[in-house]
Amino acid sequence: MPELPEVETTRQGIAPHCEGQTITNVLIRNGKLRWPVPEDLPDRLQGQTIRSVDRRAKYLFLNLDAGTVIVHLGMSGSLRVITDNSPVMTHDHVEITLGSGRVLRFNDPRRFGCWLWADDSGSHPLIRDLGPEPLSDQFSGSTLFRQSRGRQTPIKSFIMDNHIVVGVGNIYANEALFKAGIHPKRKAGRISLDRYHRLAETIRETLSAAILMGGTTLRDFVNSDGKPGYFAQSLLVYGHGGDPCTNCNATLKEIRMNNRSTVYCPRCQR
Template sequence: MPELPEVETTRRGIEPHVVGQRIEDVIVRDARLRWPVRADLGDFLRARPVEAVERRAKYLLLCLDRGDRILIHLGMSGSLRLDDPANPPRKHDHVEWRLGNGRALRLHDPRRFGAVLTDHADDPHRRLRNLGPEPLDPDFDGAYLAGRFAGRRVAVKQAIMNADIVVGVGNIYASEALFLAGIHPGMPAGQLAPDACDALAAAIRQVLAAAIEQGGTTLRDFLAPSGTPGYFRQTLNVYERTDQPCRRCGTPVERVVMGQRSTWFCPACQPED
């Protein structure tokens, strides 16, 4: 599914074309997303200006006047694309915003696991409450992780994928960050030494920043708003590389299942003890 780098890539792609534009019309072709699209969405948004495009965790926030916001989640296979409204919509273009500059912003979501919600900046949607810090914010560091990990027996990979601890570290980037930090994914979080927490925080920041720079990771469905794929997959060290040689030491990469999710690691570079 689109993770933080893919959502940030999308945000950066649509921002220049959306900010400052008035929403002229809204077309909801299928309201049956993960949560039903509100029936009066068009009436709520029509003639409203988009003042900013922000991101919180994996949610895109289209910030309107008077503090109102549109929350967009891309779900498992969703994408946002800018198009000419004269072009016929694709089969799974479920929601479309017609903008004052003559462009159409279309939410494409074949599996309909995405969402279009609304809230107010002073009263955030419940999906945004109690989230952990953004991993690219200055306050996210090893000391923070050490404090949150203290006393926890849960595997460190599951801990960093917990949005209450830190947002946006999905399966791909958790596996890659743990490899860079030299930490076994099954290590109990509470057993990590302070220097290991420092290394892990730095690795999370490094892998996410690199993925954003390369436009995210295209595994199956993700495309940037321009229609181009993300190229970070070409530099993945362990993710989906079962039995292939580790890029660092040549040891075959192993795959295990943790928390019902596939996990990849190098047994030599990421020893259990």
């Protein structure tokens, strides 16, 4: 599944081509996504100008004068700006033609993504209860510490909860906990303020590095320009179960938590 860095990379890739452009045509080839694409979406968008392309958690916002299109890439979705006569692919479900003649094309083989309309994106049920952005001033170790008091939840599950902080998916939770030296099964309520300060710092560092390097290459993801990201080459623990730890040379252990792969160093992470 595309994580926050992949979504942010997509936003940065499509924004220069979309912002300020008037929508001249909308084609819904298959509206049966995770939630049905609104039947009136083409009518709502026709003639509207895309004022900005923003991101909240893993959702992309196409902001128009009349409202906002909320896009989620789901498990396997991607957005590309088509500048030539590239043929339509089997899983190209939504297509927006811009005044420039370029086409914003949404491809999603598994159809777990979504295209929804919101008059006010901030009050939409998918958005209104989300936690702070991990790269914003609203996110800090102190905030994590306060929210964790009395919580018996494992710390890995805690930081992956979108009500606590958005966008810390499985890959980046593994990496941040390793850098912070925290065992993924440690109870969130048993971690000190100092360690939460360090964890907040490693979450920021990990996500920022992934964004700069174009996102992690996942099996079903390519960037908006068709090129894969390269952060996967820099992963320290995720996908390295059984390999030696880069810090102490101990063997990295791989377990399942909430049906997700979890890799950690039994010596470095406590």
